[in-house]
């Protein structure tokens with residue numbers, strides 16, 4: 001066992017704040033080495049301690065599918081990927097039905113995801129109707145285009161407990177969104193009292209350790225309720241497809257390393273819906289219905305169900321939160 005790596009792992013277990021250099025050392029460890037397994041063990045231990053030993057399954061309803069001008073190369077809605085030529089918008093009845101099914105299935109929180117073409121006023125109208133239909137204690141979480149302070153306040157007033165928002169890998173290079181815009185949205189959300197979930201994603205084999213470290217350190221400053229690291233699922237024909245994709249085993253190593261940097265103050269850890277990830281510290285994953293930026297079908301077939309996501313956690317030895325999300329509950 002490399003003593004330097006062991007010292008960094010122990011520092012994280014003891015609650016110490018890792019530096020960017022220390023995280024980069026963890027990330028450069030061979031993912032099949034003894035050190036890598038110790039990093040995964042430590043990540044699981046910290047994750048369990050931070051979340052009371054329990055995992056959560058949230059559920060996202062994608063409310064529209066179609067070409068999105070932000071053209072994020074990793075997304076099926078990017079025109080460059082030529083997957084969706086026409087707009088598909090789910091009716092309010094369909095959206096409410098999907099949300100209620102997820103709630104009845106035991107999802108701990110419900111998300112509404114829209115592309116950047118879906119205007120905020122229309123999104124808020126849908127959200128208010130969904131909010132009314134759900135049990136009052138079920139947290140509603142937004143996943144929408146960038147917004148300013150007034151948008152954040154409107155989301156809060158519409159009944160959202162929080163938002164999922166990410167400064168993505170390659171933001172501004174493989175997307176039409178300036179990194180500062182993403183960060184200003186997150187700041188506006190926090191200012192309005194919305195809880196923030198975020199992630200180091202979507203990671204591909206071409207990404208450098210430096211960029212993973214940069215994104216991780218930025219997230220620490222955001223103080224999210226959950227964070228993690230997700231791998232890119234390639235859209236067939238995407239400009240990013242030639243780079244390939246990370247295996248679950250390689251991604252689990254990144255998931256674990258960033259958890260040691262996030263530490264105990266970030267209770268939720270996300271980034272993979274598979275068993276290796278759950279063993280390496282992931283305690284939050286999503287079921288999905290409707291549109292999904294990783295899927296080429298307008299009604300996702302890869303999104304998974306609440307039952308399948310719970311099963312993955314239970315097989316990895318996690319207890320489950322029953323009822324409303326602890327991560328997105330006030331206080």
Ligand code: SF4
Pocket residue numbers: 068069070071072075076077078114115116175293
């Ligand atoms: S990731 Fe979001 S903003 Fe980017 S193209 Fe897809 S829907 Fe649009």
